[in-house]
Amino acid sequence: MDSELLVVVLILAFAVVLIAGGLLLSRRAGGVGAAPSPTAPSPTERAPIAEAEAEAEAQLETITATEAQVVEPAVEAPAARPRLRDRLGKTRAAFAGALGGLSGRGKVDAETWEELEEALILADVGVPTATRILEDVKARAAREKADADGVLPLLKAELLDLLTPGERSLTFTTDEPNVWMFVGVNGVGKTTTIAKLARQQVTEGRTVVLAAADTFRAAAAEQLGHWAEAVGADLVRGQEGADPGSVVFDAMSAATGRGADLVLVDTAGRLHTKVNLMEELKKLRRIVDRTPGALKEVLLVVDASTGQNGLTQARQFTEAVEVTGVVLTKLDGTAKGGIVLAIQAELGIPVKVIGVGEGADDLVAFDPAEFVDALFA
Ligand SMILES: Nc1nc2c(ncn2[C@@H]2O[C@H](COP(=O)(O)OP(=O)(O)O)[C@@H](O)[C@H]2O)c(=O)[nH]1
Ligand SMILES: [Mg+2]
Numbered sequence: 001m002d003s004e005l006l007v008v009v010l011i012l013a014f015a016v017v018l019i020a021g022g023l024l025l026s027r028r029a030g031g032v033g034a035a036p037s038p039t040a041p042s043p044t045e046r047a048p049i050a051e052a053e054a055e056a057e058a059q060l061e062t063i064t065a066t067e068a069q070v071v072e073p074a075v076e077a078p079a080a081r082p083r084l085r086d087r088l089g090k091t092r093a094a095f096a097g098a099l100g101g102l103s104g105r106g107k108v109d110a111e112t113w114e115e116l117e118e119a120l121i122l123a124d125v126g127v128p129t130a131t132r133i134l135e136d137v138k139a140r141a142a143r144e145k146a147d148a149d150g151v152l153p154l155l156k157a158e159l160l161d162l163l164t165p166g167e168r169s170l171t172f173t174t175d176e177p178n179v180w181m182f183v184g185v186n187g188v189g190k191t192t193t194i195a196k197l198a199r200q201q202v203t204e205g206r207t208v209v210l211a212a213a214d215t216f217r218a219a220a221a222e223q224l225g226h227w228a229e230a231v232g233a234d235l236v237r238g239q240e241g242a243d244p245g246s247v248v249f250d251a252m253s254a255a256t257g258r259g260a261d262l263v264l265v266d267t268a269g270r271l272h273t274k275v276n277l278m279e280e281l282k283k284l285r286r287i288v289d290r291t292p293g294a295l296k297e298v299l300l301v302v303d304a305s306t307g308q309n310g311l312t313q314a315r316q317f318t319e320a321v322e323v324t325g326v327v328l329t330k331l332d333g334t335a336k337g338g339i340v341l342a343i344q345a346e347l348g349i350p351v352k353v354i355g356v357g358e359g360a361d362d363l364v365a366f367d368p369a370e371f372v373d374a375l376f377a
Contacts, residue, residue, distance in 0.1 A: 081364060084374035087356035091337030094122045095375055105148040108141055112148055116155065123338030123375075124307035129345040133158055156376055162341060163368035166350030170197075170325070171296040172206075172262065177255060179263045179294045183281055183321060184301035185313055186269035189329035189355055191220065193301055194264045195227035196355070196363035202232045206261040211251030212237035213244035213284060214268040224266055231360070234258065244268065244280060248287045252294070263294075278320035285321055299352070301327045302343070305334035311342055318347060329355030332362070340371065 085092070098119030102112060113134060120130035133155070140146070140154045172178050180197075182190045191214070198208045210228045212221035218240040228235035236251040238244075248265055255263045265288070267281060288295045300323045302310040310328075317323060328351050331337050340351050351366045 082356050082362055084356065084364070084370050085377045087332040087362075088337055088371075088374045090333065090335040091123055091331070092375055092377065094335040095119050095338075098122050099152065102148050102151060108146065108148050108151060112151060113138065116151070120338060122335065124336035124342070125338035126308055126311065126342040126346070129342045132345060133162065133341070152376070156372055159341065159375070160368055160372045163344055163371065166344070166348075168325070168350050168352045168366055170299075170352060173296070174261075177252075177263070177291055177294040178261060178296045179252075179265060179288050179291075180297040180299060181265040181267065181284065181288065181295065181321075182299050182301055182327070183267050183317055183323070184269055184327075188269065188301045188303040188306075188310075189327075190214075190269065190301045191223050191227070191266055192358070193299075193327050193329060193353070193355060193363060194224070194266050195231060196360055197353070198227065198233045198264055199231040199360050200363070201262055207258065208233040209251055209255045209258070209260045209263045210235050211248055211263055211265045213247045213251075214266050215240060215242045215244050215247060216268045216270065220266070220268070233264075234260065245283055245287050248284050252288065252291055256291075274316065278316070281317075281321050297324045297352075298322060299325050299327050300349070301329060302339075304328050304331045304336055304339050304354075307334075307336040307339055308342070310339055311346065314343060314347055314349070318349065323349055325350055325352035327351075327353045327355065328366070332356045337375070340366075 098115060101115055105112070116137065117130055117134055120133060121127065125133065137151065137154050137158050140158065141151055144150065144154070146154060170180065182194055184190050194210060198210060201208050208231075210224055210233050212224045212235060214220040214224075215238050221235075221237040221240075225235050225237065227233075234254065236247060236254050238247045238250070244267065251263050251265065254260070265284065267284060268277070270277065285295065285298070298321050300314055300317050302314055304310065306313075314323075314326065326343055326347075326349050328340060328343070331340075331354050340354075343349060343351055354364060354366045354371075356362050356364060
């Protein structure tokens with residue numbers, strides 16, 4: 001009997017455990033999925049939350065849009081033309097510093113002209129050109145009975161007159177071969193200028209061949225090769241030490257074969273002797289001239305920061321090859337921007353293009369009015 005009772009008790013206990021366990025399980029399942037959340041909104045609370053969610057979403061959209069605005073122009077749009085006023089900051093500061101005492105002084109006297117001369121010399125205009133400018137401004141001032149305040153506008157007008165003559169566009173004729181050759185001493189920025197110009201020309205839809213005729217260092221052709229790839233131009237190069245003439249010859253054939261619009265010839269800036277360099281440039285020129293009329297520009301690249309030295313180099317190159325224009329580079333980093341005036345006044349060669357930075361878009365056509373404005377702005 002006792003054992004029967006024990007069995008019944010055990011069965012009951014087992015049943016109780018089973019039922020209790022089942023209940024517990026069902027409660028747990030319901031607790032996760034179905035129990036109302038303590039933070040769940042009542043219907044009246046839902047409206048502000050929906051608003052907050054909408055606001056958060058709008059914010060997200062704003063962030064995405066802002067990010068897109070930052071990223072897209074860097075990839076797609078061409079960079080804005082560099083502002084000369086900003087890039088010529090050092091030359092402008094030197095100029096403004098030296099001319100600062102003029103205004104409000106009233107009478108024009110010997111000191112006025114000394115200060116003017118100092119400003120021009122500081123900007124590396126050079127003595128002959130500075131003297132010429134001063135004489136002209138003095139004559140204008142006397143004619144117009146100008147006071148000290150009136151001298152600055154006269155100087156500005158004089159600089160503009162001095163810079164105005166000269167054809168500054170780079171010659172290009174459609175439907176015929178066009179060759180622009182770049183000459184200048186080492187390090188002035190020939191290769192970089194070619195890259196920047198190639199980029200502009202490719203952007204305008206022209207097909208461009210770069211001729212790596214600086215065969216003295218393998219690195220020179222490699223540098224040009226990287227640029228060619230980056231800007232979408234073709235490259236013709238030779239082995240290190242190869243005859244630069246053969247590179248130019250090959251580039252001319254390649255350009256004819258591919259119907260390219262423009263060949264940009266990069267040349268070496270240093271040979272064993274100056275005579276060698278000049279003779280080689282003449283030879284390269286003769287090779288280009290085998291295609292009559294193809295050579296449209298011989299551009300002398302001058303580093304503005306070398307100031308008057310640049311002028312000496314320019315004289316040497318112009319004696320050897322017929323230079324059609326000057327590219328003045330590195331105007332961004334120097335107070336010697338007045339060299340533009342010296343080149344124009346003493347050599348009579350128009351500055352056609354100026355380099356105002358190391359970036360691919362930091363090259364602009366030289367505009368005298370913009371330049372003079374930037375000096376006085
Ligand atoms: N700040 C500045 N640097 C320049 C400019 N043009 C060229 N450079 C730099 O000058 C150095 C020499 O340039 P490169 O093209 O190799 O000279 P190359 O020897 O005449 O071919 C490089 O570091 C260029 O980035 C310019 O307009 N502004
Ligand atoms: Mg180079």
